[in-house]
Amino acid sequence: MPAEKCDASSAAVFIIGLIAGTGCIISSKALFELSAVGVTGEVEPFRPPVFPSFVMFFGMLFALPMYWFSEAWKRIQARGDPQAQADLAKAPKVTFKMLCTLGVPAVFDLSSVILMMAGLIHINASMWMLLRGGGIVFVALMKQFVLGDTLTVPMWVGVFTISLAVALVGMSSMLNEPSDASTSADEGEGGTDVGGADGELFGVMLTIAGTFMQSLQYVYEEKVMSGDNPAPPWLLIGMEGLFGSVLCVMVVYPLAAIVPGADHGVFEDLDNTLAKLDSNPLLVQLSVVFCVLVFILNSFSVLVTYMLSSVWHAILDNFRPISIWAVELAIYYVFTNGEHGEKWETGSYLQLLGLLIMLTGTAIYNGTIALPFLHKQDLLASGDLRSTPSLTRSPLLSRQDSPHAVPFPGTRSPYAQRATVDGADPMERGDPGGLTMKLVVK
Numbered sequence: 001m002p003a004e005k006c007d008a009s010s011a012a013v014f015i016i017g018l019i020a021g022t023g024c025i026i027s028s029k030a031l032f033e034l035s036a037v038g039v040t041g042e043v044e045p046f047r048p049p050v051f052p053s054f055v056m057f058f059g060m061l062f063a064l065p066m067y068w069f070s071e072a073w074k075r076i077q078a079r080g081d082p083q084a085q086a087d088l089a090k091a092p093k094v095t096f097k098m099l100c101t102l103g104v105p106a107v108f109d110l111s112s113v114i115l116m117m118a119g120l121i122h123i124n125a126s127m128w129m130l131l132r133g134g135g136i137v138f139v140a141l142m143k144q145f146v147l148g149d150t151l152t153v154p155m156w157v158g159v160f161t162i163s164l165a166v167a168l169v170g171m172s173s174m175l176n177e178p179s180d181a182s183t184s185a186d187e188g189e190g191g192t193d194v195g196g197a198d199g200e201l202f203g204v205m206l207t208i209a210g211t212f213m214q215s216l217q218y219v220y221e222e223k224v225m226s227g228d229n230p231a232p233p234w235l236l237i238g239m240e241g242l243f244g245s246v247l248c249v250m251v252v253y254p255l256a257a258i259v260p261g262a263d264h265g266v267f268e269d270l271d272n273t274l275a276k277l278d279s280n281p282l283l284v285q286l287s288v289v290f291c292v293l294v295f296i297l298n299s300f301s302v303l304v305t306y307m308l309s310s311v312w313h314a315i316l317d318n319f320r321p322i323s324i325w326a327v328e329l330a331i332y333y334v335f336t337n338g339e340h341g342e343k344w345e346t347g348s349y350l351q352l353l354g355l356l357i358m359l360t361g362t363a364i365y366n367g368t369i370a371l372p373f374l375h376k377q378d379l380l381a382s383g384d385l386r387s388t389p390s391l392t393r394s395p396l397l398s399r400q401d402s403p404h405a406v407p408f409p410g411t412r413s414p415y416a417q418r419a420t421v422d423g424a425d426p427m428e429r430g431d432p433g434g435l436t437m438k439l440v441v442k
Contacts, residue, residue, distance in 0.1 A: 158365025
């Protein structure tokens, strides 16, 4: 593998991914920090757990036009080229059955997103992002005990280290003073809610439950659906957005209207949510920003495979909790004079310790840090599908082994292995030794 360097294009991709990924979390958290007039005519905090999930899936819908455009563009380029036309004719067809099967992981994804969004209501964005690191633990354990993908001793050390970090981050919530993000919405909301330290602990539990549901999605995809004929990336993203949007409207919202909760006695009162959006234009603007950032992030996920190596993926994954925390602190102390964002509290020291331990555990797991008396296995350099960038992403999107799934033929990572098999490019042959990981962050 050639020496890795960061040229202008890969640097731009890295920056776009960092900004979009950070912006998604900051904008969604900012929604929960605003207030508006509800159906009762009183000012209430804006904390609907389903609405941000719907906005996220709606943003993913825009990947479908991108898929149709890319398919049309390939056919335009193939005009007058018999070989290109023959390749298109041999390409696997997108069938109705294929589209329908994408609904199953969408159910898992919807469940995980709603749980994590509900958790984000009660805890800080930086803590929320760090707790999502627990997804690495869940997927790694399921790989070992469900899929039979054996973990090495350094990997097990990394798993236990990351588990310790998640526990420390969760415990840090109990040291913080009650804040607006964790207190109940009492008078304006009508109904009961958990508040203070109990509210933050509840948010921690919801977030961890969401990461567990997401790990079930990934294991299901790897076990059942990651075959030799995966759907194109933009089609996958768009169909997930379509299924998620339809399920929100047809299933989740009707259930939210009858399940007991803190929003006027139910989990989420849609009329109340719409009334708040109508009374506060800033809520609508932030929702649009969140929707656009989701689209940008998922479009970026299609491009990043051909621009960055798994090493850069890992750097981006590790840097996002830091960037989110830094931005939240800046919002609190610099831009809003304590009205929004996140302040430094007693529990922040324990959270910082958890962040450092999580970075160490991730490096041990990937083999970046060698342990004494143990064989070093650099998962990132070898492109191992057990590396953390692969564990934290949907296999349907990160393992596009079919050459027909490549959205931009002829584009390849400058860091992909240059080794060939029978003189053919490994990326063109769909060889898993090529770079086949994509960045997908919700």
